[in-house]
Amino acid sequence: MNDVAVSVESLTRTFGSFIAVDHVSFQVRRGEVFGFLGPNGAGKSTTIRMLCGLLSPTSGNATVGGIDVASDPDAVKATIGYMSQRFSLYEDLTVEQNIRFYGGIYGLEGHRLAERKTWAVRMAGLAGKERELTGSLSGGWKQRLALGCAILHEPPILFLDEPTGGVDPVSRREFWDLIYQLSNAGTTVFVTTHYMDEAEHCNTIGFIYAGKLVAIGSPTELKQHMGAGATYEVACERPLDAVDLFQRLPWAAETSIFGSHCHVTLTSAAEGPDLIRKTLAEAGMALHRLESITPSLEDVFIHLISEEDKRLTRTEAS
Amino acid sequence: MTILPIVRKEFRQIRRDKRALGILIFLPGFLLILVGYALNFDVKHVGVAVLDEDRTPESRRLAEGLTNSEYLEYTWSIRDRSEVDAVLDGAQARVVLIIPRGFSHTLLSGSTATVQVLVDGSNPNSASISAAYMLIGIRDYSSRILTEWMDRRGMEIALPVDIRPRLWFNPELKTAKFLVPGVFGLILLLSTVISTSLSVVREKELGTMEQLKTSPLHAYEIIIGKALPYVGIALVAATIILLMGWGLFDVTVRGSLLLLYGAILLFLLAGLGQGLLISAVAQTQQVAFFLSVFSSLLPTFLLSGFVFPLKSMPWLLQGIGAILPTKYFLIIVRSIILKDVGFWPLWPEFLALGLFTLATVTISSIRLHRDLSS
Numbered sequence: 001m002n003d004v005a006v007s008v009e010s011l012t013r014t015f016g017s018f019i020a021v022d023h024v025s026f027q028v029r030r031g032e033v034f035g036f037l038g039p040n041g042a043g044k045s046t047t048i049r050m051l052c053g054l055l056s057p058t059s060g061n062a063t064v065g066g067i068d069v070a071s072d073p074d075a076v077k078a079t080i081g082y083m084s085q086r087f088s089l090y091e092d093l094t095v096e097q098n099i100r101f102y103g104g105i106y107g108l109e110g111h112r113l114a115e116r117k118t119w120a121v122r123m124a125g126l127a128g129k130e131r132e133l134t135g136s137l138s139g140g141w142k143q144r145l146a147l148g149c150a151i152l153h154e155p156p157i158l159f160l161d162e163p164t165g166g167v168d169p170v171s172r173r174e175f176w177d178l179i180y181q182l183s184n185a186g187t188t189v190f191v192t193t194h195y196m197d198e199a200e201h202c203n204t205i206g207f208i209y210a211g212k213l214v215a216i217g218s219p220t221e222l223k224q225h226m227g228a229g230a231t232y233e234v235a236c237e238r239p240l241d242a243v244d245l246f247q248r249l250p251w252a253a254e255t256s257i258f259g260s261h262c263h264v265t266l267t268s269a270a271e272g273p274d275l276i277r278k279t280l281a282e283a284g285m286a287l288h289r290l291e292s293i294t295p296s297l298e299d300v301f302i303h304l305i306s307e308e309d310k311r312l313t314r315t316e317a318s
Numbered sequence: 319m320t321i322l323p324i325v326r327k328e329f330r331q332i333r334r335d336k337r338a339l340g341i342l343i344f345l346p347g348f349l350l351i352l353v354g355y356a357l358n359f360d361v362k363h364v365g366v367a368v369l370d371e372d373r374t375p376e377s378r379r380l381a382e383g384l385t386n387s388e389y390l391e392y393t394w395s396i397r398d399r400s401e402v403d404a405v406l407d408g409a410q411a412r413v414v415l416i417i418p419r420g421f422s423h424t425l426l427s428g429s430t431a432t433v434q435v436l437v438d439g440s441n442p443n444s445a446s447i448s449a450a451y452m453l454i455g456i457r458d459y460s461s462r463i464l465t466e467w468m469d470r471r472g473m474e475i476a477l478p479v480d481i482r483p484r485l486w487f488n489p490e491l492k493t494a495k496f497l498v499p500g501v502f503g504l505i506l507l508l509s510t511v512i513s514t515s516l517s518v519v520r521e522k523e524l525g526t527m528e529q530l531k532t533s534p535l536h537a538y539e540i541i542i543g544k545a546l547p548y549v550g551i552a553l554v555a556a557t558i559i560l561l562m563g564w565g566l567f568d569v570t571v572r573g574s575l576l577l578l579y580g581a582i583l584l585f586l587l588a589g590l591g592q593g594l595l596i597s598a599v600a601q602t603q604q605v606a607f608f609l610s611v612f613s614s615l616l617p618t619f620l621l622s623g624f625v626f627p628l629k630s631m632p633w634l635l636q637g638i639g640a641i642l643p644t645k646y647f648l649i650i651v652r653s654i655i656l657k658d659v660g661f662w663p664l665w666p667e668f669l670a671l672g673l674f675t676l677a678t679v680t681i682s683s684i685r686l687h688r689d690l691s692s
Binding site for chain 2: 052053054074080082084087090091093097100101103105159
């Protein structure tokens with residue numbers, strides 16, 4: 001129990017007849033980076049809002065830091081830090097004034113506030129810019145300042161809702177370094193994102209689709225879950241036509257286009273490469289290269305989504 | 319105190335935004351000058367054209383006696399009846415006095431002489447006042463003629479009834495005295511409603527409201543913290559208006575200042591409630607601004623008794639007026655400033671203001687709470 005930071009059981013939230021979050025259950029271990037993934041509208045934000053005490057669940061249970069979110073949302077708010085993609089800073093205040101304000105509403109005062117302010121300024125790389133207006137900072141700086149403001153009170157659990165939206169790759173990299181530092185220091189980080197490379201950085205990934213949690217595990221586990229079938233990268237003539245062709249064949253579990261190549265996942269590993277070669281030869285398309293690869297997380301999620309879609313269509317049909 | 323950081327932050331933001339600060343502090347004074355000087359219902363210096371067909375000392379005495387005041391002014395002499403229409407049409411005069419031939423002869427022979435007064439009725443308000451000035455002047459003239467006539471025959475006569483009306487509270491009947499308290503209400507309401515609704519909706523737009531909601535602050539702490547600075551500024555603006563009303567329009571507070579500021583504070587809270595209600599509905603600052611102006615400026619101007627008396631309006635409009643906080647505030651403020659009325663005669667109005675505040679704040683907190691859980 002003690003090493004569980006967030007525990008969610010059968011959590012459900014409906015808006016009228018629409019089920020935004022549908023009986024979702026998972027646990028987040030203390031000190032880990034938990035990535036919460038899914039397409040827009042899948043229920044990511046609704047879940048995170050319930051966990052932060054902003055929205056009450058329709059049914060089910062969720063505890064954050066051992067506190068029940070439905071019965072004591074105020075106590076939850078005191079134990080967490082929250083940062084959204086909008087960075088939520090006052091652009092007409094200076095860096096220092098923003099830090100003072102956010103420190104103040106979490107009850108930091110005097111010596112402690114001064115100490116945390118120095119820490120946040122250094123962490124965000126804003127030394128010497130304390131008196132600049134926040135509105136004049138670039139995206140990466142605003143993002144790091146917003147993170148600093150969200151963790152001034154040193155919360156044991158940190159929620160980040162798409163924290164890297166609209167920020168350049170270098171700043172994103174630096175931001176993830178900060179997240180690792182926090183995680184190493186024992187902070188539990190719950191992060192939503194739709195960048196696949198960011199998902200690879202997480203200890204555990206939960207994948208939500210149409211309100212349901214369809215997969216959970218470490219990135220490696222999720223890739224293995226792709227089944228016994230191997231994934232191949234196929235470089236050939238007219239890749240778009242080739243994808244069309246493969247999609248109609250029963251032995252190709254998953255086909256998608258990646259740049260100028262196709263990725264093909266087979267239902268069983270045996271004879272795989274031969275089948276691909278034969279199909280292309282019969283269609284008269286030249287094969288340039290065929291290589292066995294580890295599926296990327298993107299392959300995994302495309303696979304999961306299509307599986308889920310098939311299942312949904314079946315349920316509707318029956 | 320957890321609201322302190324919010325108060326400090328809000329003050330910093332207002333101070334940074336020079337334009338908003340200017341609007342909050344100086345617009346009230348500007349509006350007061352504008353309304354105080356422009357909205358003037360005093361009817362003075364009414365132009366009178368005289369067609370004197372009699373041309374006798376008596377007829378001249380009537381015409382000069384009538385127009386020898388700041389209310390009526392001899393502006394035009396007409397020689398012929400055919401010119402009368404042209405004078406009224408051309409607005410050289412708003413009143414025409416026609417003294418017919420034989421006026422003096424009839425008067426001196428002891429019979430009743432007649433004169434004709436034509437009044438331009440296109441502005442009913444000033445027309446009826448001008449007609450009343452003429453009536454009083456002519457009646458005055460005629461009673462003087464009567465006493466002189468009696469005198470010459472050695473008879474003592476006293477006028478049966480001598481009316482001496484005396485106006486209390488606003489003896490010079492100056493419109494400004496009546497309007498300053500109204501401007502006061504209008505401006506305070508407008509600036510509180512606009513600033514409250516905009517400052518809340520701006521945080522919604524920025525996403526900082528969500529950040530505040532994930533903090534341990536309660537909704538009421540956020541609201542009180544945000545509202546306090548604006549209430550403070552509105553009190554400063556109120557003091558400026560009172561001082562300007564005293565300096566420019568000679569409006570002194572006759573009643574208790576303490577009671578007056580109590581009423582102002584209660585009224586500001588009512589405006590705050592209205593602003594919060596708007597911010598619960600509006601999602602953008604533009605919508606909030608429009609709703610604020612629309613819901614405070616127009617009804618206050620038209621339906622609260624600010625300019626036009628409520629009693630002569632259809633019952634539906636009176637009903638709308640009855641739910642406006644300004645209506646009650648105006649009654650309170652006019653009573654305190656002009657008449658030195660104490661609390662007890664005014665308690666129903668205080669109660670109405672209190673109820674309005676309670677209702678709007680309650681509805682908007684329910685809205686805010688529902689926002690959190692839906």
